Amino acid sequence: MVDMSRVVLRSLDLSDAPTLTAYRNHPEVARYQSWTLPYSLKEAAALITDMQGRTPGQEGWTQLGLADAGTGELLGDLAVRGVGARQAEIGFTLAPQAQGRGLASEGLGLLLTHLFGTLALHRVYASIDPRNGRAASLLCRAGFRHEGTTLESYLHRGEWTDDATYGLLAREWRARHAQEKPTL
Template sequence: MSFELSSERLILRPLRPGDAPALAAYRSDPAVARYQGWVLPYSVQDAGQLIAEMAGRVPGDRVSESGGWVQIGLESRAEGVLLGDVALNTSGRQAEIGVTLTAQAQGRGYAAEALRALISHAFGSLKLEQVRAEIDPRNVAALRLLLTLGFRHTATEYGGYLNRGEWTDNAVYTVTEEEWLT
């Protein structure tokens, strides 16, 4: 099954084998990876393995009873280059989202644009009722992004997330279909 979403400046599409070098490069950038859970450095082989695991998956796929992450590439319409990726993990009537952008693409509105398209797809085509995001509360950019998109803070687990040997807080933000549509 094929999948593609479009926005004004982006194409949200499956990751491709040719994306591996770019994916590895931005995921290996310590500033980009600071609040993410993957191991550094993130090699081209790691990227290739992720891309292979995602082959054929589309948003809404449930790989197991608890759901399954689907990573989606963000391609610039103007330049045709990979700017980052978004992720969706559906479980029941809800989903969790994530986003990662290259350092060069950050601060230009791409994350909001991509997540608007993905969340609209989740509520529209996938008929989900709630979308959530979990972030390290020190990630001010992610916090601003979620608030801009209309998410509300619903919980914080203090010292509940082990990331690179450090126990960090984990803040949960949610938006319901009803909130999204208003």
């Protein structure tokens, strides 16, 4: 079997700080995210330092870099928060120049393979602003289902916003991947 992956998940490195800072300050990227703007290089370096040695499955948030498999260039990041009882919450951010090419889908697939395969989690979920149609589409393409929306439940930059939850169970993920044919 030939590996056709265009992306890898890896630990963030301090050399990623300028790229992380740039895309986190992009208005369209930051629109539905929780960080404060402007996002500084110092904040990026602190986040990267805090993530050193963390791995998905631990309690609390772990941020991973989504990188180009050939060049190592940082394209975005994925986050995982272990919530006990074999569950995890995920989040994702992609730099503008990496969007619209299926790279987030590939990265999310790698992450789910690790969470459901290696870590044998029972459930993975994501909470998003329902106005973020691209995030909802990504989750649905990966097999997540919309579990519900709570109205005006999240105070975001001074505005009460809705919160949509999407979930995926391990048995659903396994059934979906059992139908896929391996590529040669």
